[in-house]
Amino acid sequence: QKEVEQDPGPLSVPEGAIVSLNCTYSNSAFQYFMWYRQYSRKGPELLMYTYSSGNKEDGRFTAQVDKSSKYISLFIRDSQPSDSATYLCAMLKTSYDKVIFGPGTSLSVIP
């Protein structure tokens, strides 16, 4: 079993839809949770991060962490074609630990 699992998609939604992206993990020691976005032919870039359990909101994006269920989510409201990308969850145990990435979910937002 991989440490971090993520539905690879592809996920295709109409413009304006609410998108839900999810990851599950097996190691309860993870404390820092991040979402990266990767456009085609580019390296990933950090979108959001959360420490421990809870919610965090940034504009149209909301990140949720449920440590009891070992489950994290990223919600995108009012999705735009420019949100079309691959979304990777990432996590680590301590700030100096290696970052473990999920395999990524490919998202297409259709105008």
Next chain:
Amino acid sequence: KAGVTQTPRYLIKTRGQQVTLSCSPISGHRSVSWYQQTPGQGLQFLFEYFSETQRNKGNFPGRFSGRQFSNSRSEMNVSTLELGDSALYLCASSSLSGRDYNEQFFGPGTRLTVL
């Protein structure tokens, strides 16, 4: 501030050859990590260097090696290339400035094709 740069951007090699990839981190960043990205396996951690020392290592064979220079630039070497080494190799730098989440700033990657 200039971003992470990687050279070359594209590379074609044949089985059995070796290859060296280069990464220049963001100015002031002392941590450099390398990742292999493939459609089947996703983004897999190779190793991380900090102040010229390997700090973390992933589960890759010894054919994969790296080093970091005093100016924080890093190189990754793959010897005796195999077809399965075809992938996008991404370099990421981090300042490790005390932030909790060790934000990785990625370069555009080197696309390696092994024939």
